[in-house]
Amino acid sequence: LLEGPVERVLELGLQRRWTLHGTGHMLGMDVHDCAAARREAYVDGTLEPGMCLTVEPGLYFQADDLTVPQEYRGIGVRIEDDILVTEDGNRNLSSDLPRTSTDVEAWMARLKG
Template sequence: KFRDFHDASQRVLAEKLVEWGLVEGPVERVLELGLQRRWTLHGTGHMLGLDVHDCAAARAETYADGVLEPGVVLTVEPGLYFQADDLTVPEEYRGIGVRIEDDILVTEDGNENLSAALPRRSDEVEAWMAALRA
């Protein structure tokens, strides 16, 4: 289901926030209370294609509760955003946001990451951007 990747992503974010000491576990309780959402600020992804970005008006059974079938393309873009004035996080995290988006094609036997060739690490992104300006 579409919601499955969102749930998996939220679990990973909650696990890391507990590991980093930003929220107290257990992870199941963090998820139950939605504590990780304080720093996520947006959904984990959305469908890609004509007229499908931010499908707030789409029928739940075909979108949020829908089944991912071969040919469907969606984004997977979990993120954490620590506001500059957020005193609940260590000072060195304040004002930092991180999000990596992948565009995924659902296939008959799994998926294909359409954005796999893009840079991921900050130094790779900076080198790529510098090359664009050259």
């Protein structure tokens, strides 16, 4: 949807039109979108084993946004993973959840039963 070199798009922040939130945040009692979270421990901190965070890229196309094709207007998509930092890397706590639209629809149909 965006034309030109990726570097220019990022420099100008053009992608922000459709990314209405950050790409993730820490998880826990004092950190989920919490104004009292200690910046030095989280935003500016170092990841340590036992910490959990989300990875949640998303695209949100407003219904009246004429800069996107008609078939995308009014659609929002976000895939969120919850990640545990481990001694030797990380563990995706949400890896067993469905990822494709077909798998999500099948999962929801089973829940409705």
